[in-house]
Amino acid sequence: MPLNPASAGARGARQASTAGQLRRRALEAAARRSPFANLPLCLGGTQSSRAATVARAGAEFVKSELCPTCPFDASCPGAPRSVQELITDSLASVLRPLPTWYAHQRLPRVVILSSPGQDPVYYASTLPGLAHALRRRGVPVEVASPWFSRWSPTQLPGVRASARDSRRFGLARIRPDKAYELRWKQLMSQLGGSGTSQGFVARVSSAVKSAAARWSERRAQHMSQPAAAIADWLRQHDLSDFDLVIASDLSAAQLALATGRLASAARLVVPDFHMLRGMDDFAARWVVPPARPHEGGWWPSTQLVLESPFPGYASLYTNYGIPLEQVAWRPFALYPGHFPPGPDVNECRVIMSGGNHLRDLETLRLATERLPGGVHPVLLYDQGERFEGNAHLLHEGEVSLRSFYHAIAHSRFVVVPLREEVYRAAGVTVVAMALGAGRPVVATSIAATRDYIQDGTDGLLVPPGDASALADAIARLDTDTALLSRLAAGARDAGRRLTTEYWADQIVGGRALHPVWTPRGWRSW
Known part of the structure; x- marks a missing residue:
């Protein structure tokens, strides 16, 4: 249903009565609407089929679905259709993020x-x-x-973390893992790949528990x-x-x-x-x-x-x-010295998934059950109770941080299924590791992943809890060599900006x- 242009901006105008409130609401709107695709045209967003057209003084203006809640200007007629990328100086200034550093004449101390x-x-x-x-x-x-x-x-x-710390940071519990090395070689042999664990050390589960306990004591x-x-x-x-x-x-x-x-x-x-x-x-x-x-x-x-x-x-x-x-x-x-890029994705024989914080493993399980026979297996590194997966989901348990990253860097791509919670971010560490390794990411579309993944450029985003969409994305990326290569190139480009070198x-x-x-x-x- 078309919007009523006359009412556009009315509610928001009452909420933003001062310049300070205007700036705060503008900054918040600009940030939280990442990736900004649903902002009105005047803020650089895209229009929908429900946008309303207003004729004024011989020019055609367009209002978006968000205009009725606009915090900026109740009298705004919308964006001129003929100037699709018009950004007013005042609005651009309001929305510009705070500079992180300021110009200086010498190297900073x-x-x-x-x-x-x-x-x-x-x-x-x-x-x-x-x-x-x-x-x-x-x-x-x-x-x-x-x-x-x-x-x-x-x-x-070479640190080790307790289970409580590992859950908090969304990573597999950190421990050495000889079994990982042996298991990786076994998988590569079965799948016809030539991957190696590159000397990643191994786990002995009884030794791990005591080592983790010692680390926790030292950390305390x-x-x-x-x-x-x-x-x-x-x-x-x-x-x-x-x-x-x-x-x-x-x-x-x-x-x-x-x-x-x-x-x-x-x-x-x-x-x-x-x-x-x-x-x-x-x-x-x-x-x-x-x-x-x-x-x-x-x-x-x-x-x-x-x-x-x-x-x-x-x-x-x-x-x-x-x-x-x-x-x-x-x-x-x-x-990047600790998290280097991996080999060509097309040479790899497995898909990787891992982490713990807000992971939606039930949707992942249902999605992998629907995958066609030719899709490579998904290896799940998770510190929870081991469960029986299916032919496409192999639960590999918990491994060391080195082994965890090795699995990311030697995968075709990484799957990050997440539960959506408005006030809690999740998955960013694993997403950053994947992009740094040059691995595309298939992830649930929540605010945290939208901040890092450009859908169709360096990964694919799917709706929360949608097993069918997740299965389709995994199968599509795994079987489309051209798409996998293109997204891997995008991931490598994005990963270069997620480094201490860039910083x-x-x-x-x-x-x-x-x-x-x-x-x-x-x-x-």
């Missing part, structure tokens, strides 16, 4: 403050990898972290004094010597703020790769009851910036009262993430 943490990928690989990339570019970098002294530029960290000991370790470093160094302070999490950022010694032009950046973890405790330090965080006005410093890899969840930041001017959209990053280049270049306007709206990567 950088310090990375890292707590022991619980995520081995982020704390033990990504942050040390960023420091390594910056130093290779001549950037003076200081580091305060328990991980850096034992970090290797070519070897994944480290976690008991993270604040003391960073505080000691801060007492011995002057933060005013640095242009960019990267804090691993909000607890580390709080210690940096407490010194009161940030240089006036410096930025204190928290890569929010775990989406607001610790925000309740952080906000409690600044919000005095009966005030509540969502009321806003409490953000402690304009120098403090959250770099979030979750633009599709922008409303969660505004729910905490965080000014979106203080949020920059930073893609999830991996250190370091932006810091060294003294520039922002270079947001550009696309048919899907402003994009920072």
Whole structure:
């Protein structure tokens, strides 16, 4: 049914009565509608068949389905049909994301403050990898972290995580796995492939349990004094010597703020790769009851910036009262020395699926039951109870982080079936690993996956809970060699932007993430 142009914008106009509210709503709308395909034409989106046409002063204007809830202008006649890509200067300015870094005349002085943490990928690989990339570019970098002294530029960290930590990060429980190596060789032999595990070490399940327990005990000991370790470093160094302070999490950022010694032009950046973890405790330090965080006005410093890899969840930041001017959209990053690209996808003989957080294994099971006989098997790496799959779904259990990534990098493509929950992101780590390995991704279409996967460019997106659509996507990608090769090329291109090298280049270049306007709206990567 066509829209009534006269009513377009009426509801939204009442909600955005001030310039501040306008900016906040505009920023939130631009972020959360990733990939922006459903924005009105004036914001760079696409029109539907239900769009209404308005004739005014000899020109034809088009209003979209979203115009009745537009927070910007009740009197707007719509976008001129003859100028499909018209973007007004004022609106473009409002929607432009916050620059992550600012121009400078010399290499920035950088310090990375890292707590022991619980995520081995982020704390033990990504942050040390960023420091390594910056130093290779001549950037003076200081580091305060328990991980850096034992970090290797070519070897994944040999840490082990408890089941609780593994579930939290959506990865298989980290453990060495000799059985993986033997099993991989067996599968390759059966499937006629020549893949090898490249010396990935093996598991002995009884040894793993004790090793995981020992790691958890050591981690608990480290976690008991993270604040003391960073505080000691801060007492011995002057933060005013640095242009960019990267804090691993909000607890580390709080210690940096407490010194009161940030240089006036410096930025204190928290890569929010775990989406607001610790925000309740952080906000409690600044919000005095009966005030509540969502009321806003409490953000402690304009120098403090959250770099979030979750633009599709922008409303969660505004729910905490965080000014979106203080949020920059930073893609999830991996250190390529630990996560290198895999071989040609057409040489691989298996499809990979894995991870735990919000995984929709029932839909995956139903989808694989419907696959035709010629489709390659899906290997599922999951730490849950082993279950009997089917001819196309082989449950391989839990493996080490090295083995987990090897399975990704030596697959044809990766399947990420997810349950949709509005306030929880999932699958981003595995998606980033897949793209970094040059593997297309077949994933459930939720905000988190839409932030990273361009449907038809580097992967395929399917509706939540739709086993038929998932089966069709898996079969189509597996049997269409041209499509697989094209999406693999797109995945490799996307993966290059999800690296610490890309991150370091932006810091060294003294520039922002270079947001550009696309048919899907402003994009920072």
